[in-house]
Amino acid sequence: MRFAEKLAAAWAANDSLVCVGLDPDPQRLPAHLSRDAAGILAFNRAIIDATHDLVCAYKPQIAYFAACGAEEALRESIAYIRCNYPAIPVILDAKRGDIGSTAEQYAVEAFDRYAADAVTINPYMGHDSAEPFLRRADKGVVVLCRTSNPGAADFQDLDVDGRPLYEIVAENVARKWNANNNCMLVLGATWPEQVARVRALVGDLPFLVPGVGAQGGDVEKLVRAGRTADGAGLVINSSRAILYASSGEDFAEAARNETRKLRDLINAYR
Amino acid sequence: MRFAEKLAAAWAANDSLVCVGLDPDPQRLPAHLSRDAAGILAFNRAIIDATHDLVCAYKPQIAYFAACGAEEALRESIAYIRCNYPAIPVILDAKRGDIGSTAEQYAVEAFDRYAADAVTINPYMGHDSAEPFLRRADKGVVVLCRTSNPGAADFQDLDVDGRPLYEIVAENVARKWNANNNCMLVLGATWPEQVARVRALVGDLPFLVPGVGAQGGDVEKLVRAGRTADGAGLVINSSRAILYASSGEDFAEAARNETRKLRDLINAYR
Numbered sequence: 001m002r003f004a005e006k007l008a009a010a011w012a013a014n015d016s017l018v019c020v021g022l023d024p025d026p027q028r029l030p031a032h033l034s035r036d037a038a039g040i041l042a043f044n045r046a047i048i049d050a051t052h053d054l055v056c057a058y059k060p061q062i063a064y065f066a067a068c069g070a071e072e073a074l075r076e077s078i079a080y081i082r083c084n085y086p087a088i089p090v091i092l093d094a095k096r097g098d099i100g101s102t103a104e105q106y107a108v109e110a111f112d113r114y115a116a117d118a119v120t121i122n123p124y125m126g127h128d129s130a131e132p133f134l135r136r137a138d139k140g141v142v143v144l145c146r147t148s149n150p151g152a153a154d155f156q157d158l159d160v161d162g163r164p165l166y167e168i169v170a171e172n173v174a175r176k177w178n179a180n181n182n183c184m185l186v187l188g189a190t191w192p193e194q195v196a197r198v199r200a201l202v203g204d205l206p207f208l209v210p211g212v213g214a215q216g217g218d219v220e221k222l223v224r225a226g227r228t229a230d231g232a233g234l235v236i237n238s239s240r241a242i243l244y245a246s247s248g249e250d251f252a253e254a255a256r257n258e259t260r261k262l263r264d265l266i267n268a269y270r
Numbered sequence: 271m272r273f274a275e276k277l278a279a280a281w282a283a284n285d286s287l288v289c290v291g292l293d294p295d296p297q298r299l300p301a302h303l304s305r306d307a308a309g310i311l312a313f314n315r316a317i318i319d320a321t322h323d324l325v326c327a328y329k330p331q332i333a334y335f336a337a338c339g340a341e342e343a344l345r346e347s348i349a350y351i352r353c354n355y356p357a358i359p360v361i362l363d364a365k366r367g368d369i370g371s372t373a374e375q376y377a378v379e380a381f382d383r384y385a386a387d388a389v390t391i392n393p394y395m396g397h398d399s400a401e402p403f404l405r406r407a408d409k410g411v412v413v414l415c416r417t418s419n420p421g422a423a424d425f426q427d428l429d430v431d432g433r434p435l436y437e438i439v440a441e442n443v444a445r446k447w448n449a450n451n452n453c454m455l456v457l458g459a460t461w462p463e464q465v466a467r468v469r470a471l472v473g474d475l476p477f478l479v480p481g482v483g484a485q486g487g488d489v490e491k492l493v494r495a496g497r498t499a500d501g502a503g504l505v506i507n508s509s510r511a512i513l514y515a516s517s518g519e520d521f522a523e524a525a526r527n528e529t530r531k532l533r534d535l536i537n538a539y540r
Binding site: 023025061063064066067068069071093095096097098099100102103105106108109112113122123124125126127128129130144147148149150151152153154155156158159160161165168169172210 | 293295331333334336337338339341363365366367368369370372373375376378379382383392393394395396397398399400414417418419420421422423424425426428429430431435438439442480
């Protein structure tokens with residue numbers, strides 16, 4: 001199944017636009033888990049088991065695994081989802097981007113080594129840096145557009161012939177990069193006005209939206225700004241607010257409760 | 271020693287602006303080496319031994335290691351340089367970029383796990399995505415500016431108030447991000463006019479310049495466009511043209527000859 005179809009099916013099956021971000025910081029794991037790759041894997045599995053019927057996607061953040069040499073825990077976490085909950089797409093958050101021959105290696109990393117359904121990429125280097133990802137027609141390619149962090153304005157908002165750079169990126173992706181219908185855009189939840197502007201430009205292209213929860217984005221404004229006509233179109237990520245809802249042995253149950261709360265809050269405005 | 275001092279010392283000691291890019295593609299290793307992590311490490315060590323007195327830096331490209339799960343070969347390759355040729359700086363080419371808390375993990379990956387002297391980053395997400403790298407004052411931070419690939423023009427050349435985006439990036443880095451004097455810029459060798467424009471803007475900020483060799487950049491135009499008043503200021507990378515100069519058992523000797531030729535060609539125009 002192609003990525004766009006898999007995502008649409010997951011939206012419908014779980015009646016959810018929530019994506020749980022797997023950003024396992026060894027220093028923040030519950031005290032009863034080991035602060036190493038084994039602890040990370042056990043933590044991820046428990047979070048996944050507790051939330052799989054409430055989400056439309058998982059988004060492991062590769063930086064947390066790379067910092068501590070836990071590549072195998074990342075591979076096994078994704079394999080765990082694909083084996084036990086194969087209907088839930090996995091978006092590897094890696095924000096890769098390089099010249100074509102190198103980007104080809106990154107595509108192998110994301111799609112073959114880790115078997116992710118989609119990967120995030122950075123558009124700064126242009127179309128040929130995206131091409132090795134885009135031509136994997138069964139896989140999703142999630143391109144940074146207007147990100148959730150304060151520094152996003154530094155370059156993404158610069159005025160290009162009367163329009164912000166992020167709109168130019170959005171149009172390039174929607175009109176040129178999306179030939180295989182496998183693109184998404186990253187729009188920060190902290191900027192609902194920008195989400196609305198991009199939605200008006202790109203039709204039903206799905207958005208990956210980080211920045212609710214720990215980063216403070218307003219869910220109602222976000223959903224009203226970004227939803228498509230059928231009440232979907234959004235993959236709304238929360239990481240820390242779900243993963244670390246409790247630091248005790250009930251962390252998975254607490255994560256489930258936070259995920260359900262976020263799902264229901266979002267669904268109230270779809 | 272801080273990165274900028276280490277780089278200046280290496281320029282002087284080896285009378286060289288050449289950086290050898292370590293992009294070990296298992297499919298292109300000489301036939302007598304195994305096409306796995308052990309083969310990659312043996313290949314890298316031989317290339318390093320054969321070129322260490324002719325270069326100002328090494329630049330391992332993490333994508334080639336990540337695609338085949340050879341993280342340990344990357345760590346050991348960098349450790350081999352630091353142990354045997356400690357005066358040669360190592361620039362980890364990773365083009366990272368993410369929100370602050372995630373960028374912090376990437377800084378740990380580059381500087382602590384791999385013990386690189388510098389890392390390449392992508393500016394698209396703005397100042398807070400760079401900050402976790404920049405505050406490591408002893409380490410180098412190499413920011414993409416105008417890259418060597420054809421798609422570079424898609425966004426980097428967009429007109430922002432009469433000036434291309436890459437110049438705005440260059441000025442931000444030179445005036446704001448370089449408070450610890452630990453920044454460099456990536457300028458593609460394929461675009462000497464852009465190299466000259468940025469040199470005029472940013473004083474003596476060092477440039478990492480990929481794109482000679484396999485990518486076809488003109489060395490004379492590049493050096494005249496990018497050198498600083500003291501005939502340095504450039505870290506000119508060649509990867510494939512050096513690594514794969516021979517596919518036989520003489521690959522290291524052939525790499526040495528290519529490296530010397532490039533060094534001498536560059537030095538003729540400094």
